[in-house]
Amino acid sequence: MSIKKLKVQSHEIGKECDCKRLQCSRKIPVEGKQNIVKSFNLLESTDIQNSHLCELISIVPVKNRRPRLDEENARLSDVVALYNIRYLYENNFTELEVCRDEFIALHGITRRRIEYLLTSLKSTGIPPTGKKEKHSNIPLKLSNDTRNKIKGRDSHYSTKDY
Known part of the structure; x- marks a missing residue:
């Protein structure tokens, strides 16, 4: 088995989140x-895995903003990401909203990959x-x-005397 295929199929469940709002775990x-x-892990390539993860991530506009004391220096985001999971349990597909940490833990991926997808x-x-x-389709051979x-x-590197 190639190293690339092993890397695609080697995801393990990470540490459970301890969020109080959604109580995901x-x-x-x-x-x-x-x-x-x-x-x-059964998905064949990284591209297919990325498209699967992107199906589960929803990007929605920010609804409410809290007033900040220092609004000029605050980083304001226009969108928020919502994470869903889809799984088979007792012959039924279930879809739930979870926090980012639980989403990362259940798929065995890193924060960096999530940021890349976002x-x-x-x-x-x-x-x-x-x-x-x-x-790339760049030809390596120079034309005549x-x-x-x-x-x-003429070059100063040439050995010819002119």
């Missing part, structure tokens, strides 16, 4: 958590595609015309 049964990470969703609205696997132009140039 209490809502989901243990079998549901295992089904989430198992189905995520930047792509905010800027383009579509999941990012892997640019590592793409090859270009080669002749290079040979015809």
Whole structure:
């Protein structure tokens, strides 16, 4: 098995969140958590995993802003990300809203990957595609015309005496 495939399939459930607002870790049964990470690991490539994660992330505009003392220096965001999980439990698909930490823990991913997905969703609205696997179509061979132009140039590196 290649290292790339091992990396795609090696996600494990992380530490549960302890948020008080959503109480995410209490809502989901243990079998549901295992089904989430198992189905995520079965996805074949990083691009497919990214598109799956982006389906579960919703970006909505900010509804209310709290007044700040120092509004000039405050970083104000225009959108908020909502995280959902979808899992199979007792032959039913269930979808729940969870916090970011629980979303990260259930899929066995990092905060950095979430930030990467969010930047792509905010800027383009579509999941990012892997640019590592793409090859450019730049020809490596110089055309004869270009080669002749290079040979015809005078250079202080040339060994010819003119």
